Amino acid sequence: MQSRVKFGSFLRNICFGSTAFLAAATASAQAPTPTPSGTGQTVITAARYIDVLTGKTVEFPAIFVGPDGRITNVADARTVRWGSDVRHIDLGQKTLLPGLIDMHVHLDGSADIGGYRGLEFTDSFWGMMAVKNANDMLDAGFTTVRTIGSKDRNDIGLKQAIDAGYATGPRIVPGGYTLGATGGHCDSTFLPPSLEKKDGKEEGIGDTPEELRFQVRRQRKYGAEVIKVCATGGVFSRNTEPGQLQVSEPELRAIADEAHQWGLRVAAHAHGASGIRAAIAAGIDTIEHASLVDDEGIRMATTRKQPVWFAMDIYNTEYTQAEGAKNGVLEDNLRKDREIAQIQRDNFRKAVRAGVRMVFGSDAAVMPHRDAGKQFRVMVEYGMTPLQAIQAATKNAAEALGREKDVGAITVGRYADLVAVDGDPLADVRQLESVDAVVKGGVLVKGN
DSSP states (O other), X not given: OOOOSOOOHHHHTSOTTOHHHHHHHHHOSSSOOOOOOSSOOEXXXXXXXXXXXXXXXXXXXXXXXXTTSBEEEEEETTSOOOOTTSEEEEOTTOEEEEOEEEEEEOTTOOTTSOGGGGGGSOTTHHHHHXXXXXXXXXXXXXXXXXXXXXXXXXXHHHHHHHHTTSSOOOEEEEOOSOBBOTTSTTSOOSSXXXXXXXXXXXXXXXXXXXXXXXXHHHHHHTTOSEEEEEOBOOSSSSSOOTTOBOSOHHHHHHHHHHHHHTTOEEEEEEOSHHHHHHHHHHTOSEEEEOTTOOHHHHHHHHHOSSOOEEEOOOSTHHHHHHHHHHHTOOHHHHHHHHHHHHHHHHHHHHHHHHTOEEEOOOOBTSSOGGGGGGHHHHHHHTTOOHHHHHHHTTHHHHHHXXXXXXXXXXXXXXXXXXXXXXXXXXXXXXXXXXXXXXXXTTEEEEOO
16 A cells, blocks of 8 residues: 655655755765665655654654564655655655554454343354454554453454454454453353353463463463453453452462563453552552552552553543443443443542553443544543653553564654654644554555
8 A cells, every 4th residue: 555656745845856955965964865775665754753752743754664664764854865666655744653552452342232232143253353343443543452351362363364464453462361260350250050161160260379370371372462360340240340359469479470481461450449459569560440549559550660550441431321221231330330430530640640650541342443542532631641641552552561672652673653643643632533544564554
């Protein structure tokens, strides 16, 4: 989908053949003339880009991309030139940002299929549906997603299909099956015993440190790149309450130690204050939801030597309360959703003010994947600056993933994953609710 060489409006005013231009290009130590080696080079231009590492806006970028999809140079488009063998993606007067990262999604779930309606579909339906959801996330500007919670390892299979070129979608950091306690939020809680598994526990479920260590090893064995555990009860499960501690601190510590030994990071679903404190004390890397966090949990998150990040999904309740009943969500689940929604938002504001490290996590599948960008507005309404909200979905998320060399910023060495918008998202973060162009690995996948 890349275009051949064409020049934006600001470039058309520059005479590339003039002696003055050649002298300026030769003299500029900061922006040397790129010398593409062989085929496969691409240059991306736009009016400006946001450097999320410094918070500055840089005018007239020329972002050069190598055959491997990584950025090789970021230069000033007014003082460089390139040959006709370099493909040019001209994004005109738009503003560029790094591709967005959503740290909490479920690709094989659907917001409009709630409660027992899921039983209308065969098992393989969910893996097929995940392909569309991945496309929707990419189209919304999320070039990297972390999937934490997937049946049948649909996220792992989809990642493999995307990486092999059989499907399109974002870069996926898959988690496989979620770990949890028998009868807890991440166990199967909607069916009677006669319909449950007869030959043992559900995949991912354990009730001792040893069983949960085994589950870490098992998920990694089959392709998981992150481990998720449900430390507390949840909103959209049956017979659990969000505040309940369901996995003990020793069990959480066993999960964290085992995962870290294998080089994996751990996310803990934790609504309740006691579960949040236990997860932080156990060495968990990211706390998901953090709805009922107390002052001690916030203190622990800001003082722990090893970084801990909060991923607080503070938009999706707008969708679930408006559409949930129509979609089949049970009233008990909607009741729990109502009870914690405003508390979670107020605690988000408190955590931001206290300096808790924050990443962007939408819990897409609870609401439509295409709407993930709507959370930026709520993050700003509840205490973040637009830049902080953008950094939560770029540089912070890359750091929390341990992938600062790959994604999260427009800088040399990282993948050329970019989004473009018409306006200035630092003035109006709602620009990110509908991005105009998306580039993944130097390839234009949305826009023209």
